[in-house]
Amino acid sequence: MFSSIPKLQTFALTSIAVALLTACGGGGGGGGSSASSVLSGMVIDGYIEGAKVCLDVNSNGVCDAGEPTATTDSAGKYQLSPGSIDTTGLNVIAEISDSAKDSDDGGLTLLAAGKSAYTMASPASESAVVTPITTLIVGKVKTDNLSTATAKARVLEELGLPSDTNPYADHVAAGNTMVHGAARQLAAQLQQAQKDLPVGTTPQERLTKLHDAIKAMQDAAGSIALESQDANPLNMPLTLSSVATGRLFAYKMPSAMGKQINASAMLFTPKSVMPPGGWPLVVFGHGTVGVAKDCAPSVTMKATGNWGYAGVVAQLISQGYVVVAPDYEGLGSTAMGVDAGHPYLDLGSAGRSMALAAVGAKKLMTTQLSGAWATLGHSQGGHAALAGAQFAGLAKKQEASLTYKGAVAIAPASNLKASLNAMWSGIQTNSQNPVNYTTGYEAVGISNFYAAYVVKGTQSTPSSVTPSTVFGPRMLAVYNAKVASECFTEFSTSISNDVGTYAVTNGATPAAYTGVINSAINTTYIAGVLNSNEPGQMKLPGNTLLVQGAADTTVLPSSTQTLLTTMQSKGSQVTLSLHSGNTATHGGVLGIPAAQTAITNHLIAIFANEPKEKKTLFSSGFVFD
Template sequence: MTHSSSWMARPLATAFLALALGATSLSPVAVADAGPSPIALRSVTAQPAVPGVNADIRLLHHTMLGVGGQPVPATTLLLTPKGAPPVGGWPIVAWEHGTTTPGQKTCAPSQTAELDGGLTRDGFKSDYAWQIGQFVDADYAVVAPDLEGLGPDATTPYPYYSLSSLARSLIAGVVTARASEPRLSDRWAVVGHSDGGHGVLGVEALAREATGLAFVGTVASAPYVAIEAHAARFGADGRAASSQAAAQQRLMMQQFQGALMATGLKAAQPSFDEASIMGSDLAATLQHFRSLCSVAAIGVIGEAVKAKGSAFQGLNADWANQPQMHAFLAANDPAVAPGFVLRQPVLIVQGNADPFVLEALQTPFADKLKADGAPLTYKVYDGADHFSIIRLANADVLDFLHQQFAR
């Protein structure tokens, strides 16, 4: 593995570079809120060891540019291998988690033992800590943000599905990690799962905000894209289901898409009226829905659907065409964002048994990226579901990262 500079030759003061970073506007996702990005490290606290992760772990307290255009408090985990770094410093894997909650700030990696915001605790074995351990064992430093609006310091709502917020959470984490730890390399890649897989797809457009650092590539595992198409597919599958239980499960998944998008849009635009895209039954769940971690939040919608059955008043048929929602999806869903492109190397891994992010919709998205010139490697894993993809794709992910950091 080769590196472009030596940490020992870089003055410590340089690590505290650019509390106000110059922004760029490279794609539609960056246009609305691009501008100076005030990122400042505030303090660092030690974190307890995580079983299976052989790393020194610290929690970085810092600021980042929020969706409202102002600095907001944020927290990011920094995990560094034990022992001395390689020449050039530890390369950085900036890792982004999936949907741990629609809006409860305690459902964050730094606040849970498995680094997954409660997914494993609540019944979805995420393997997030295992994956982070694999990166550490490969001699990478891992930067893992709680995300804007999540974690112990959060004071603003979680802007769920905001592509620029997800990207800037990673960028701010990487910049402040280097401010706190001079033994890090200036080369970094991003890895994300599910909504984190969606989020890392937005980093390339904003990567220059991490001034002086070299962004080398993206790994997206089951990225959560094509939202309107997913909702439509779940609805159609529910209508065609042969059993009531299967029909209710698919209806719940359809409503879950809209509830998440309404939550994200409301956080970014408080004037948005949820009633403009949904009926009273789904609207009545939203306050409780937003206060829970993901597994319980799914359960709230599932119980509401079960109680009403086919009479459930949920998403309007044209919900995604409501003007504010249409603009929100066009700005944040790479599958429909006008002009969305990727020019740096990218790996997308997807399971064909994933019940949440469907391979039948992921493959057309990957095909579109390739047709638009993306240097994309796309791999589908037989029998992999939404979480088992992490272990099944691990060797390919590590090989991809090795190749990018060796360039």
């Protein structure tokens, strides 16, 4: 997939991360047990100005006349005076109209920012913050009849957050980009759910129906929406069809924007005899294909009979694994009910796509799968493999028989901000001498290519980045004309052509190409978006193997080394398999025998107790093209 395309494409957008948040410390504060003289705190997604806040004395989920009420200031702060009211078991309610302002939106009202009204809540005993996360906790207490402590644990698990995260702390002030990212996506879900409430819903019914709607969406996650009845749903190449049967299905998942959507996945089952107890499952994450719906592997393989990762998946099948390969959110066919909008390198979206694909596969195959599963992916898929590990708890909640074992992340996208800064430094250096212009222009093309997919991807999330703030006139024109419709090879060629046209103009230098504006990448907002999607920012379950080629110019070896150090600092069980030589490139590392052996041994180790034949993975080798 990568070896046959222009050199431009060998920089992997490895990073963006959207790691939705490291554990937050600090206490809850502010609350009230029985009679309290004052309840104070903040309403936060970003800080919400103009929210109506009240103590819900009659527990009907709305701010009624006569209840202690306040309006939040520009810092999202409120203060209530309950007087002699016993606050035990009561909630604080925040009614946020579309005229309120969220500090995430730069002073715009919700309406001007394309958002809508919603309601949030927090236990009065934990009134220091009212956030989308505390709202979900309150909802689970009500809809699932859970204790607050159990509801909190369930919510953190579903959001892919560390178990020691304090949801009652100010995540904005603490700089917890993981929590902030999770809160943004959950706020979008609350807004969407409120917009979708039945006509005639009264204010007193609103919060209860919001909780019920979100519970219904969560309960449906991973369920089968439909399965293709096409006689040849995948049009597999011989490499795959000789060892596996293939199916195409769609499963339900919450989108990054809070809607319930269909996501499609390919399911490959060995033609060999099923072992006692069923096959183990590998969830495979593909590399960058583009952001247009029809760039999905299931769509392109159906149309062409080819897939660059067919050899990798065939070898996994030959090893005795069932493989499910999600297209990811927003990639797939209309026939499978997939809507456009791919949140490229969004950690939450990628994690749910992977984890819920495992749930869907188990629901389809039932006892044919043992329940043991792992994630494996390359480039964008390496990022997805780590994100899937982060959401393994969600998979377990939706399908109790699933047991997560570990991950293989090959050249995983990570540390994008640092990579873009390093590339810009190199572009400047290579602009000093015409002898080095070619190298400089290659970096220009690579950085603009991946930055374009990242920026376009944010348009399908609550953390949208404005393209004109990131790109100068030349690249902005290419972006506007091509990014939404062209897949990997075509889009990289479009950028290469524009950079090439510019390069032959009088006085041109790589640094003067009006593409990525490096200073924009380092602004607080954009840096926060990138950092919130970084993988490995919490202790991951299972055992993880990172595989990296030293000659990789797409996902830089330094980025993976930083990822390793970060994961170790969080307590994850992780090792790095680093490979040198001219062939240890972004795609080439997959063909290195030592790398193949490392992957083989890791999978055998994590599935050690599974009843399956142990053969040598990649024993016949494969070509990654």
